[in-house]
Amino acid sequence: MKEDINPPKAKGVAMAIVPDEKEDGTSGWLVYFINLRVENLEGVLVRSNGYGTKDGKQVKTSELRHFLDEVPGFAAAPVETIVEDVFSLNNQYWVSYWEGGQMYDRKFVFVADVIQESNFSKIPILNKQGVMIK
Known part of the structure; x- marks a missing residue:
């Protein structure tokens, strides 16, 4: 049964973890789903x-589990906050969507200890520094 369900691999999408400064001046981290495609994506499910x-x-x-009703083309949607306590673990995100x-x-797997400033790059669409997997 399970062998019969084999969806194709998603392309043109990414996950990113970026520092986030809150309005009260404290800092945290946000996980984003990024649609690098022209097409809108519907029914995006992210399991972390x-x-x-x-x-x-x-x-x-x-x-x-997080559900994003629609993510427009060339857009990013926040998925969840993440705490530094789990950066020493592998952080896994399963993404499914309809198109x-x-x-x-x-x-997408952010391996243990990869989320650090030495691994930062500029994240497209967000125009922020962070760690991205595409």
């Missing part, structure tokens, strides 16, 4: 979780 080793023990975070009646699917 973290996993790895912390203090010598296997750790797995809760899985969160032209076809479902597309892709996994």
